[in-house]
Amino acid sequence: MSRWRPAMESARLATKEELDLLPESLVALLADRLRELRDNETRMQTVWDTIPDCVKTLSLDGRLQHINAAGLRLMEAESREAALNASVMSLIQADDRPRVADVFRRVAQGETCQIRFRMTGLKGTPRWMEMTAVPLRDEDEQTTAILSICREVTDQVRSEASLRQTLKLLLNAERIGNMGSWSMDLLTNRLEWSEETCRLFGIRKEDFSGTFEDFYARVLPEDRPKLSETIQRSDATGGLLEVEYRIRRPDGTIRWMHERGEVERDDAGRPIRRLGMVMDITERKTAEEALRSSEERFRLLSRATNDAVWDWDLLTNELTWNDGYTAIFGYAGEEIPQVGGACVRLIHPEDGERVWGSLCATIQQGGHSWNAEYRFLRKDGKYAYVVNRAYILRDNQGRAVRVVGGITDLTERKNLEEQLLHSQKLEAIGRLAGGVAHDFNNLLTVISGYTEVLLNMTPLGDAKRSLLTDIQRAAERAASLTRQLLAFGRKQLLMPQVLDLNATIAGIESLIKRLVGEDVVLSLALAPNLDAVRVDAGQLEQAILNLAVNARDAMPHGGRLTISTGAIDLAEDNRYHAPPGRYLTLTIADTGSGIPAAIRDRIFEPFFTTKGPGRGTGLGLPMVFGFVKQSGGFLDFVSEEGQGTQFTITLPAAPPDETQQRVLPNDAVVKGGNETILLVEDEDDVRRISQLTLEAQGYCVLSARDGVEALRVFADSPRPIQLVVTDVVMPNMNGRQLVNHLRRQVPHLKVLFVSGYTDDQLSRHGLAEARGAFLAKPFLPLDLARKVREVLDETDVPAGGVPYGVD
Numbered sequence: 117m118s119r120w121r122p123a124m125e126s127a128r129l130a131t132k133e134e135l136d137l138l139p140e141s142l143v144a145l146l147a148d149r150l151r152e153l154r155d156n157e158t159r160m161q162t163v164w165d166t167i168p169d170c171v172k173t174l175s176l177d178g179r180l181q182h183i184n185a186a187g188l189r190l191m192e193a194e195s196r197e198a199a200l201n202a203s204v205m206s207l208i209q210a211d212d213r214p215r216v217a218d219v220f221r222r223v224a225q226g227e228t229c230q231i232r233f234r235m236t237g238l239k240g241t242p243r244w245m246e247m248t249a250v251p252l253r254d255e256d257e258q259t260t261a262i263l264s265i266c267r268e269v270t271d272q273v274r275s276e277a278s279l280r281q282t283l284k285l286l287l288n289a290e291r292i293g294n295m296g297s298w299s300m301d302l303l304t305n306r307l308e309w310s311e312e313t314c315r316l317f318g319i320r321k322e323d324f325s326g327t328f329e330d331f332y333a334r335v336l337p338e339d340r341p342k343l344s345e346t347i348q349r350s351d352a353t354g355g356l357l358e359v360e361y362r363i364r365r366p367d368g369t370i371r372w373m374h375e376r377g378e379v380e381r382d383d384a385g386r387p388i389r390r391l392g393m394v395m396d397i398t399e400r401k402t403a404e405e406a407l408r409s410s411e412e413r414f415r416l417l418s419r420a421t422n423d424a425v426w427d428w429d430l431l432t433n434e435l436t437w438n439d440g441y442t443a444i445f446g447y448a449g450e451e452i453p454q455v456g457g458a459c460v461r462l463i464h465p466e467d468g469e470r471v472w473g474s475l476c477a478t479i480q481q482g483g484h485s486w487n488a489e490y491r492f493l494r495k496d497g498k499y500a501y502v503v504n505r506a507y508i509l510r511d512n513q514g515r516a517v518r519v520v521g522g523i524t525d526l527t528e529r530k531n532l533e534e535q536l537l538h539s540q541k542l543e544a545i546g547r548l549a550g551g552v553a554h555d556f557n558n559l560l561t562v563i564s565g566y567t568e569v570l571l572n573m574t575p576l577g578d579a580k581r582s583l584l585t586d587i588q589r590a591a592e593r594a595a596s597l598t599r600q601l602l603a604f605g606r607k608q609l610l611m612p613q614v615l616d617l618n619a620t621i622a623g624i625e626s627l628i629k630r631l632v633g634e635d636v637v638l639s640l641a642l643a644p645n646l647d648a649v650r651v652d653a654g655q656l657e658q659a660i661l662n663l664a665v666n667a668r669d670a671m672p673h674g675g676r677l678t679i680s681t682g683a684i685d686l687a688e689d690n691r692y693h694a695p696p697g698r699y700l701t702l703t704i705a706d707t708g709s710g711i712p713a714a715i716r717d718r719i720f721e722p723f724f725t726t727k728g729p730g731r732g733t734g735l736g737l738p739m740v741f742g743f744v745k746q747s748g749g750f751l752d753f754v755s756e757e758g759q760g761t762q763f764t765i766t767l768p769a770a771p772p773d774e775t776q777q778r779v780l781p782n783d784a785v786v787k788g789g790n791e792t793i794l795l796v797e798d799e800d801d802v803r804r805i806s807q808l809t810l811e812a813q814g815y816c817v818l819s820a821r822d823g824v825e826a827l828r829v830f831a832d833s834p835r836p837i838q839l840v841v842t843d844v845v846m847p848n849m850n851g852r853q854l855v856n857h858l859r860r861q862v863p864h865l866k867v868l869f870v871s872g873y874t875d876d877q878l879s880r881h882g883l884a885e886a887r888g889a890f891l892a893k894p895f896l897p898l899d900l901a902r903k904v905r906e907v908l909d910e911t912d913v914p915a916g917g918v919p920y921g922v923d
Contacts, residue, residue, distance in 0.1 A: 170266035176224045192237030209234040223249045244273040295395035318365030336362040372401040423522035428456045444525045446495030464491035479516045501530040557872025558799045560894030564591045565805035595894045614770045618642040635674030643682045647769035655743045662736040663704045670708025678705045698769040705762035711755040786901045788813030792835045795819045796826040796842035809897035823849025844871040
């Protein structure tokens with residue numbers, strides 16, 4: 117080929133003048149040879165035109181001499197003349213011309229060269245060309261021309277560029293994703309790793325031998341069986357290869373790898389290559405282990421707490437709970453909310469919008485913690501008071517992704533708080549009552565005493581008797597109101613005595629019938645052979661009457677009032693948290709309108725009443741409640757609107773060795789006497805009416821303003837003193853201190869303490885340590901005379917001497 121001489125380079129046509137000089141035979145010979153040359157050229161051109169690539173010859177200075185049909189198409193030339201007239205270098209893009217010119221120079225010097233360059237056809241079409249250029253030599257081996265064979269590689273260049281871009285993206289993806297690629301020729305057992313794969317294994321590419329055994333040796337021994345089994349299964353089934361294993365790097369560190377691959381097969385189905393990716397998942401494994409450990413701690417903590425712990429995934433809206441949700445609220449299985457917001461329907465309607473709105477606002481406004489108190493519906497239909505505390509977890513961009521929290525049941529605490537509030541109300545009322553009780557009772561004692569004296573001095577027909585009677589009645593009501601206030605505050609002075617509960621009820625049966633009226637049927641269901649109780653008889657009767665009156669008011673159109681008694685034995689662990697033992701029950705049930713559910717929590721509040729003006733003070737039930745509690749008992753009630761109400765008083769039974777006391781009726785005739793009595797009272801008005809009352813009964817009365825004066829009067833008395841009637845709280849020396857001094861001289865001296873103070877105030881003055889009877893202010897003159905005679909007639913300290921609360 118290198119020695120081929122194109123016809124246009126080795127032959128020249130003779131001119132007409134030159135032909136005329138030749139012999140005719142020679143001319144004929146030349147003509148034949150010329151025709152032969154032209155035929156050869158035509159045949160050669162035909163051969164050139166069948167070549168699909170561009171074939172052309174160029175002079176050593178780069179001028180086009182000959183070109184085939186494929187070249188004309190690439191140059192976009194209409195004819196060979198148009199192509200031969202065109203400048204080859206002008207068709208080459210300016211950036212590539214220097215390189216092409218350099219190739220022509222080197223070929224002219226005898227080299228064979230290849231080059232890629234860009235050209236633009238005569239019609240403006242850009243193309244990528246790949247050219248091989250060789251020198252054409254003459255017989256003297258001198259380069260005379262350049263033979264160029266060009267092929268369009270535009271599609272190939274684009275494919276290669278796309279492949280390079282793909283490879284670049286792959287390498288970047290491997291680097292960014294902390295992963296590498298690999299391929300293994302199953303026929304040669306040759307394993308190829310990418311640069312990133314080598315980096316993941318902690319080695320340089322040149323340090324990897326390219327064998328499966330080299331890779332296998334880097335896997336931890338305990339993970340190799342699983343790896344081998346997974347590879348064998350993938351080869352056998354043609355399925356996806358996916359496995360996790362650990363490797364040891366040359367520096368000794370251990371890393372977790374996740375590998376995915378697949379088997380490539382030939383047309384016959386035989387495996388020929390395995391391709392795949394490997395990823396370093398050490399951080400993920402570490403995080404998973406930390407998460408498992410955290411979740412395990414979370415589960416243990418969830419079991420250890422009584423709270424309902426919840427976890428809300430904001431990305432999936434999935435909501436999960438621990439067992440506390442079922443324990444607190446009673447829901448189980450499909451009843452447990454599984455998606456965020458599902459529990460809002462269980463929040464009390466008055467709380468729902470507030471609670472859900474505050475949580476959403478906290479999440480949206482970038483908050484990290486949230487809490488709310490509200491009412492949550494339990495499965496039994498009741499609402500639990502709860503506090504819900506939560507923490508919002510956010511990603512690096514501050515977006516909320518998860519909320520975890522816990523719900524604490526506050527129902528018991530709320531109930532205790534309400535009980536505490538109720539107790540505080542009792543205490544406040546008690547303090548109020550106790551603060552005025554002493555002075556008020558002294559005043560009432562004086563008013564009632566002098567009113568009774570005036571009544572005794574006024575003839576029956578005198579008009580002034582009605583005025584005095586009104587004064588006496590008002591004083592009695594004031595005294596009753598004071599007792600109710602003190603009873604409500606559990607500060608009243610109770611005079612407990614051993615009573616037959618059934619006999620007490622029977623004794624006031626007729627009074628109850630008059631109170632409730634003829635349209636209410638009274639039924640008694642009294643259990644026989646009951647133990648006795650030790651309570652204040654008057655307060656017990658008052659409690660029964662208060663409950664009966666309330667029952668009557670609940671049955672304006674008539675009904676049935678049932679009073680029943682019974683006995684129960686409370687075990688060690690009872691609902692009242694009371695000492696175990698025998699207790700008596702007194703139940704008062706009506707068939708009235710019942711107590712509305714909305715006010716049941718308020719019926720024991722002081723001054724709370726549903727009755728109209730002038731019909732109730734709001735102290736009846738509080739008085740019953742206070743009396744029962746102060747007597748060591750319990751008050752329960754059940755009520756159903758439209759069905760009626762039942763109150764049950766539970767009182768401790770009296771010890772078997774205590775005997776029931778005989779109580780003198782209030783209208784019994786009071787016997788006087790001639791004994792000497794020392795009366796000690798710091799209130800002048802009370803002292804005068806008391807002295808007047810006792811002297812009217814025939815007693816010799818010596819009086820003193822306080823304890824110090826009483827000691828002097830006692831010492832100077834010419835007659836023996838059989839009884840000391842003393843106030844408890846006095847200046848300089850209180851009643852207990854006075855009695856202690858006197859009993860050093862007369863050990864068995866009889867004493868009657870009187871006071872208008874409350875039981876806790878009397879306790880502070882040591883009344884519990886003194887032996888003697890007691891009379892509470894306010895009292896009527898007849899009450900004082902009866903109590904004095906009772907104490908004088910006793911052979912020992914009267915039972916029911918010191919009051920409840922100080923005994």
